[in-house]
Amino acid sequence: MLLNGDKGTYNTTLLIASVKIDHKLDYLTKGLSIRGTANYDDSFGKFITIGSTIPNYKVRRNPANLNELQFFGGTIPPVNFNGTSYSKTYNKLYFDAGINYERKIGGSAITALVLGKANRYTLPEGQYNTPSGIMGLVGRLTYNYKERYQAELNLGYNGTENFAEGRRFGFFPAYSVGWVPSSEAFFPKNKYITFLKFRGSYGELGNDQFNSVRRYLFLPNTYNLNQGTYYLGTSNGIDLLPRYNITTEGVLGNPLVTWERSKKTDIGMEARFFSDKLSMVLDFFKEDRDNILGNLGIIPATFGVPSGNIPPVNIGVTQNKGYELSLGWRDQIGEVNYGINGAISYTKNKVVFRSEAPFANEWQNATGAAIGQYFGLTSDGFFNTPEELANRPYNTYASNRNTLGDIRYKDLNGDNVIDDQDVSRIGYSNLPQYAFNSRVNFGYKGFDLSVLFNGTARGSFYVPQNMVGTFFKANGNVYQWQVDGEWTPERVANGEKITYPRMELNTTTANSNFVKSDFWLKSSDFVKLKNIEIGYSLRDLKFMKALNISSLRVYANGNNLFTFQNDLEVFGLDPETSDYTNSGRNNNQGYFFPLTRVYNFGLNVQF
Structure with a gap:
C-alpha cells in the first residue's frame, strides 16, 4: 500500500515582455526628460497526474503463527489519468509614464519626478473572477547642496478597486532632511572623525491587501431566501393565517472600508572614524499603524447575524518603536584584508487598541499587550503529594480531574x-525584541572567507500539543526527552529535576496538562553560526584570456551549521520558525519543518 502513489508532471509556460522608452528634452530645458514603461507577464501552469498500477494487497498475521504474514488481494487498479488536477493561469499588465528633471546649478543638485502608473493582475480562478488593480500618481522632489544639506519630498496618491467609490484613493506623503557637518567649512579635517551625518524622515504608507478576509468588503448586504416559513396566528382560533417565507440576513457589507495607514518616523546618524576604517549607523524609529482591519469583538449574540457574517472594520491601532545600531571595521595588514561588522536592533511593540469585550483584569486584554502576545495559565510545578492534590483549586478545564503528576x-x-479568569499574559511574543548579527570577512591572495553569526533575544515559541503529547492520536511515539523528564513518585522522592508531567495515552488540548499555559511556552532565543563560505578566485590566467573569462571563483558554503543556544532543539525546531497558529489565546496543533543544515559547492564564472 505504501507504493500506491501517483506520478505527476507539472508544465509551466511563462512569457515576460518589457518595453521602456526614455526621451531627453534638453532642447526645451536642460535636464528635462520623459519616460514610459510597459510590462506584460503571462503564466500558464498545468499539473497532470497518472495513477499507479501497482498491485494492492492486504496483510495480516497468521493467528496460528504470528511470525507468518498472510497476503490477500493483489488486484491491479486501472490507470487513472487526470489532466485537470491542477492548473494555474495569471497575467500582469503594468504601465507608467512620467516626466523627470535633473539639473545641477552651482553647488545645488535638484531632481524632480512626476509619474503616473497603473497595473492590473488577472487570476481567473480568483474570487469573483475579476482582475485586481491599482493606479496612482507619484511625485518626488530632491535637493542636495554640496553633499552638505539634503532634502527630499515624496507624494503618493494611490487608488485601488478593493474599496467603494469615494474611498478608493489615499494620499501618502513622505519627507526627509539630512545634514553633513563633516562637509562644513568649520568642521576640522582630521583622521579621527572623517564623516558625520544627521538625518530625519517621516512617511506614510497604505495597505489595501487584506488577504485573510473576503474580497470586496464594501459590497451590499446579502440575504438568504426561503429559510422556512412563519404565520401570525389564526383568524378565528382554528384556521391558520397565510404562511410567509422567511428571509434572513446573510453576509453584511462594510461600505466604509478603506486603507490601513502606517506613519513612520526615523531619526538617525551615520559616522566614519579613523580614516574610514570604523563605521557606525544609528537609527531611532517609531511606527504608528491605524485603520487596521479587524473584527468587532463587542457585538452581542443578540445581534441576529452570525459573527462570521459580520464584516471587519478599520478599527485597530498598533505601535512599534526601537533602535538599530550597526558597527563595522575594515582594514588591511600586509596582503590580508579583513572586515568585522555587527548589528543589533531593539523593537518594542504594543496593541494600542483592539475591539474586544473588556476582561475583569486589565492584564487579560489584548489592548496594551505586545503584538502576538501569548495568553495562558501560569504553571506552578506538579502535584507531588496527596495533600497538594486534596487542597487544589477546582479545575474547570478537565472537570476537576487531576491526579499526582499533573501540572x-x-x-x-x-x-x-x-478557569478563564486565571488566564494572563505569558512570556514574550513570537516577535523577538532583540535581533543581532555579526559577520567576519578575510581575504588573502585570491582566498576569501566569510563567517556569519545571528541570533535573537526576548522571544517565545509555544510548542503545540501534538509535538509534546505522548502517543499522539493513540499511534504516536514517546521521545527520549519525555522519558528522561517524566514525573514519577520515585523521582520526586529523590529530588530529581522533572520536566514532563505523568505519561498519558492519546493526549489532546482538553487534557489538563495541555491546556494553554506557560509550561509549554519556550524561549526562542538563540545564537547561531548561520553561514560559513570559503572561496578562491582566479584572474588573468592564459586559458582564461583565451576563453574571454574575466574571473573564476570556486567556493563552498554551509548554512545553519551550529546553534549555540536553542531551547527548542529538543523538539527538533528551528528557533527562527514563526508561530502563526498559537498567538493570543489560540491552542492549535502545528506542524513545522525541522532545523536543516545545507552545504553548497559552486563555481562562478564571469566573462
Whole structure:
C-alpha cells in the first residue's frame, strides 16, 4: 500500500515582455526628460497526474503463527489519468509614464519626478473572477547642496478597486532632511572623525491587501431566501393565517472600508572614524499603524447575524518603536584584508487598541499587550503529594480531574477556581525584541572567507500539543526527552529535576496538562553560526584570456551549521520558525519543518 502513489508532471509556460522608452528634452530645458514603461507577464501552469498500477494487497498475521504474514488481494487498479488536477493561469499588465528633471546649478543638485502608473493582475480562478488593480500618481522632489544639506519630498496618491467609490484613493506623503557637518567649512579635517551625518524622515504608507478576509468588503448586504416559513396566528382560533417565507440576513457589507495607514518616523546618524576604517549607523524609529482591519469583538449574540457574517472594520491601532545600531571595521595588514561588522536592533511593540469585550483584569486584554502576545495559565510545578492534590483549586478545564503528576496552575484571582479568569499574559511574543548579527570577512591572495553569526533575544515559541503529547492520536511515539523528564513518585522522592508531567495515552488540548499555559511556552532565543563560505578566485590566467573569462571563483558554503543556544532543539525546531497558529489565546496543533543544515559547492564564472 505504501507504493500506491501517483506520478505527476507539472508544465509551466511563462512569457515576460518589457518595453521602456526614455526621451531627453534638453532642447526645451536642460535636464528635462520623459519616460514610459510597459510590462506584460503571462503564466500558464498545468499539473497532470497518472495513477499507479501497482498491485494492492492486504496483510495480516497468521493467528496460528504470528511470525507468518498472510497476503490477500493483489488486484491491479486501472490507470487513472487526470489532466485537470491542477492548473494555474495569471497575467500582469503594468504601465507608467512620467516626466523627470535633473539639473545641477552651482553647488545645488535638484531632481524632480512626476509619474503616473497603473497595473492590473488577472487570476481567473480568483474570487469573483475579476482582475485586481491599482493606479496612482507619484511625485518626488530632491535637493542636495554640496553633499552638505539634503532634502527630499515624496507624494503618493494611490487608488485601488478593493474599496467603494469615494474611498478608493489615499494620499501618502513622505519627507526627509539630512545634514553633513563633516562637509562644513568649520568642521576640522582630521583622521579621527572623517564623516558625520544627521538625518530625519517621516512617511506614510497604505495597505489595501487584506488577504485573510473576503474580497470586496464594501459590497451590499446579502440575504438568504426561503429559510422556512412563519404565520401570525389564526383568524378565528382554528384556521391558520397565510404562511410567509422567511428571509434572513446573510453576509453584511462594510461600505466604509478603506486603507490601513502606517506613519513612520526615523531619526538617525551615520559616522566614519579613523580614516574610514570604523563605521557606525544609528537609527531611532517609531511606527504608528491605524485603520487596521479587524473584527468587532463587542457585538452581542443578540445581534441576529452570525459573527462570521459580520464584516471587519478599520478599527485597530498598533505601535512599534526601537533602535538599530550597526558597527563595522575594515582594514588591511600586509596582503590580508579583513572586515568585522555587527548589528543589533531593539523593537518594542504594543496593541494600542483592539475591539474586544473588556476582561475583569486589565492584564487579560489584548489592548496594551505586545503584538502576538501569548495568553495562558501560569504553571506552578506538579502535584507531588496527596495533600497538594486534596487542597487544589477546582479545575474547570478537565472537570476537576487531576491526579499526582499533573501540572499545577496558579489561581491568579484567588477565587479557588482555575478557569478563564486565571488566564494572563505569558512570556514574550513570537516577535523577538532583540535581533543581532555579526559577520567576519578575510581575504588573502585570491582566498576569501566569510563567517556569519545571528541570533535573537526576548522571544517565545509555544510548542503545540501534538509535538509534546505522548502517543499522539493513540499511534504516536514517546521521545527520549519525555522519558528522561517524566514525573514519577520515585523521582520526586529523590529530588530529581522533572520536566514532563505523568505519561498519558492519546493526549489532546482538553487534557489538563495541555491546556494553554506557560509550561509549554519556550524561549526562542538563540545564537547561531548561520553561514560559513570559503572561496578562491582566479584572474588573468592564459586559458582564461583565451576563453574571454574575466574571473573564476570556486567556493563552498554551509548554512545553519551550529546553534549555540536553542531551547527548542529538543523538539527538533528551528528557533527562527514563526508561530502563526498559537498567538493570543489560540491552542492549535502545528506542524513545522525541522532545523536543516545545507552545504553548497559552486563555481562562478564571469566573462
